[in-house]
Amino acid sequence: MKLLLRTPSLVHAAHCENLLRAAGIRAELRNTWLAGATGDIPFQESAPQVWIADDAAEADAWAVLNAAANPAPGPRWQCRHCKEWHESQFSACWRCGAQHD
Ligand SMILES: [Zn+2]
Known part of the structure; x- marks a missing residue:
């Protein structure tokens, strides 16, 4: 730790x-x-x-x-699975772990 x-x-x-x-x-x-x-x-x-x-x-x-x-420039995206919104630099949902495609 x-x-x-x-x-x-x-x-x-x-x-x-x-x-x-x-x-x-x-x-x-x-x-x-x-x-x-x-x-x-x-x-x-x-x-x-x-x-x-x-x-x-x-x-x-x-x-x-x-x-x-x-934040990197780019559109926010919404998780298909749980509908959480994310900034463009993230490749996976922090809430449910689903990958952004
Ligand atoms: Zn999600």
Whole structure:
């Protein structure tokens, strides 16, 4: 396990986790319940964290997050299976795993 990032926003942390999982990178959220304790615990300890299971996947993980932050031009697409909408750079549905063709 490797700590990939900390963010003050649980929504942002969850978004990053979703992006990584959609790209096939095993990721998990930690500290999702400590945010309310900020002030009592140093930020570095209490902020939501995104961890990756495979340390060697760090470069791939950052590539996924950077690509998401700078979306490739292209039309959004809708999953045929579950109807979830996705940005063009994703090749598979993060919700159900269906491939985009
Ligand atoms: Zn889907």
